[in-house]
Amino acid sequence: MIYKNSAxxxxxxxxxxxxxxxxxxxxxxxxxxxYITGSYHELINPGRPIPPEITALTGxxxxxxxxxxxxxxxxxxxxxxxxxxxxxxxxxxxxxxGFLDQKHRELWGVGIHHSFLDTRALCIKRFxxxxxxxxxxCKYLDIKHQGAHRAFQDVLATWEVAKRLWDEGAIADSNEGxxxxxxxILHYRKYAHDQPFVPEHGRLELIS
Numbered sequence: 750m751i752y753k754n755s756a757x758x759x760x761x762x763x764x765x766x767x768x769x770x771x772x773x774x775x776x777x778x779x780x781x782x783x784y785i786t787g788s789y790h791e792l793i794n795p796g797r798p799i800p801p802e803i804t805a806l807t808g809x810x811x812x813x814x815x816x817x818x819x820x821x822x823x824x825x826x827x828x829x830x831x832x833x834x835x836x837x838x839x840x841x842x843x844x845x846x847g848f849l850d851q852k853h854r855e856l857w858g859v860g861i862h863h864s865f866l867d868t869r870a871l872c873i874k875r876f877x878x879x880x881x882x883x884x885x886x887c888k889y890l891d892i893k894h895q896g897a898h899r900a901f902q903d904v905l906a907t908w909e910v911a912k913r914l915w916d917e918g919a920i921a922d923s924n925e926g927x928x929x930x931x932x933x934i935l936h937y938r939k940y941a942h943d944q945p946f947v948p949e950h951g952r953l954e955l956i957s
């Protein structure tokens with residue numbers, strides 16, 4: 750997918766509960782005119798023990814995060830990289846956005862309001878695979894993906910999947926088509942708190 754103003758992002762967390770758990774790692778690729786123009790990747794000091802099962806899954810240890818910045822500092826940096834018009838792209842992005850929105854509310858009392866696109870939802874619609882996990886989709890599409898369950902490797906892989914979806918015609922080549930794909934996932938309440946995300950964005954600008 751080629752989009753003028755977008756950011757591919759991914760989180761690793763200490764667990765699955767966005768109210769009880771916290772963010773452990775954040776990575777983002779800034780996309781302008783279809784090209785990666787910048788990136789940001791940071792481990793975060795969670796201020797609490799990292800569960801053994803999370804270390805087993807991600808390889809992230811307490812020693813690795815001991816001298817890392819707190820979540821507040823990392824989110825402040827992240828929010829300077831994107832703007833209100835930025836389309837956020839992720840694989841199973843409801844999970845990441847749920848955490849991002851929750852922690853933003855905890856720190857500053859307000860949620861986030863960005864348009865977003867879920868590559869996993871598009872893969873489910875486009876490809877009849879048994880599994881649509883990122884590592885499995887990459888395997889099916891012959892996309893290199895090393896270091897699954899590490900945020901930076903996952904955003905690199907997600908961007909390749911997004912581009913392949915564009916090439917495969919999974920995203921309509923029109924502003925109206927893109928708007929449908931972007932906004933169709935807003936209807937699921939699990940993606941936000943007591944209401945779906947309702948982003949404030951201008952006209953979607955595509956380039957071919």
